[in-house]
Amino acid sequence: MNARTHHRSTKPRMGLLLAAVLSFMLAPLSAAELESSIARGGQLYDKWYAVIDADAPKASHPAYPAGKKYAKKAKSNWRCKECHGWDYYGKDGAYASGKHNTGIKGINGMAGADTVAIINVLQDKTHAYAGKMDAADFTDLANFVSRGQENMDQYIDRASKKPRGNAVKGEAYFNTLCAQCHGKNGDQPKDMKKTLGKQMGNPWEVMHKILNGQPAEQMPALRVLDRQITVDIMAHLATLPKKK
Ligand code: HEC
Ligand code: HEC
Structure with missing residues (x-):
């Protein structure tokens, strides 16, 4: 989307037909880039610190509920999937019960959302990921949340x-x-x-x-x-x- 708008804005003096042909050619390219960004975002959602080859944080995630199973396991409780689930439905999905239950909602409510809004969520005080990943990582995560969720x-x-x-x-x-x-x-x-x-x-x-x-x-x-x-x-x- 960003890439596409960018490409479209760089065609000021071209004829309409050429512009149409060009945007036709460019669209699949940016779609391809988007797919690999979404897939990398999906891996970050799974275990971000392994993807960026960093150590897991030592202290537990601030939003992980005390008293739940993984409260003392920072390696687990910083993974997006631990709070939001593999099916993306959080407390309304497979993690409604069992040892992974946290009572936290899914990310499905932000499917299709603006990526900037998603990045703001990830960097807010609840999530505390600011400084732990770089801009490209946040973009990939946001693309995944916005465009990569499946209705399993x-x-x-x-x-x-x-x-x-x-x-x-x-x-x-x-x-x-x-x-x-x-x-x-x-x-x-x-x-x-x-x-x-x-x-x-x-x-x-x-x-x-x-x-x-x-x-x-x-x-x-x-x-x-x-x-x-x-x-x-x-x-x-x-x-x-x-x-x-
Ligand atoms: C180039 C090698 C390669 C190919 C091709 C490949 N995988 Fe994997 N896959 C791996 C490796 C390596 C792991 C990590 C294994 C481990 O946990 O030690 C893995 C992990 C997995 C896991 C998760 C395992 C876990 O412990 O969490 C699943 C599920 C899986 N693969 C399924 C598939 C399926 C289905 C295909 C084909 C569509 C596939 N893989 C193709 C190399 C591959
Ligand atoms: C320790 C638990 C925890 C972890 C780990 C976690 N989150 Fe969250 N997340 C929450 C909580 C709690 C909320 C609800 C916050 C609120 O409503 O203010 C939330 C909300 C969200 C939302 C907004 C959902 C909506 O509909 O409003 C998104 C998107 C999200 N998280 C994505 C992620 C991603 C991506 C990661 C990994 C980089 C992640 N979260 C890791 C606890 C967690």
Whole structure:
């Protein structure tokens, strides 16, 4: 958007037709840049300090409620996902109960919001991220919050946790896109604690990571592909062994 307005304002003396052709050509380019910014923002949302190769803060996040499970775990309670959830619904989603419950609302209310307004939220006293990340990081986070949130209920049945995908198609996608790193059984790399089959116990986390990649790892982000590919892959993952 910013990039687009900028490009459009640099065409003062060109004819209308040329301008139209140019903006047609420029639009996909800025869309492509936006997609990679959103994916990086999604990884920052997951574990920002790993993405920027910083140490996690030592003191707990000021907004994390005392008495809740991760109150003394700064490494966890500074992650956006810890308060707002993998499904982005906070207390109204998967974190409505269980050890990750904080009672904090989701970020879904700011989907589509102006990125400047989102950055202001992240730098306010409640969030206290000012000085912890740079301008590019905040832009990526804001692009993710504004443009990168999925309505996961469309793809995952909340009650059964089943992805609404085709496992047969998903197997072909998985074996060609993922298996070189994760093995056909989803039990690689060796240092990965849970198999991908086991991780389907939290399908929202899996979907977030397939779309945006894994912080500080060589994992691609499938955000640019049709959502159904991700959902088909997840349907296949659910059939893989839960134990190594
Ligand atoms: C320790 C808990 C905590 C963490 C971590 C946290 N937030 Fe929040 N966030 C909150 C609380 C509490 C609110 C509600 C504040 C309010 O209403 O004044 C909020 C509100 C928001 C909102 C506004 C939602 C709305 O509809 O008004 C956005 C957007 C947001 N957070 C994004 C993020 C992002 C991005 C990160 C990570 C960089 C993050 N938050 C990390 C606690 C947290
Ligand atoms: C280039 C290698 C590579 C490719 C390709 C790749 N991944 Fe990954 N992925 C990784 C690495 C490395 C990790 C981090 C593993 C760990 O936690 O030790 C990871 C982590 C994950 C995680 C989160 C695991 C966790 O512990 O939180 C999921 C889910 C995942 N990958 C799914 C996939 C799927 C599905 C595909 C195919 C669409 C895929 N990956 C493609 C390298 C890759």
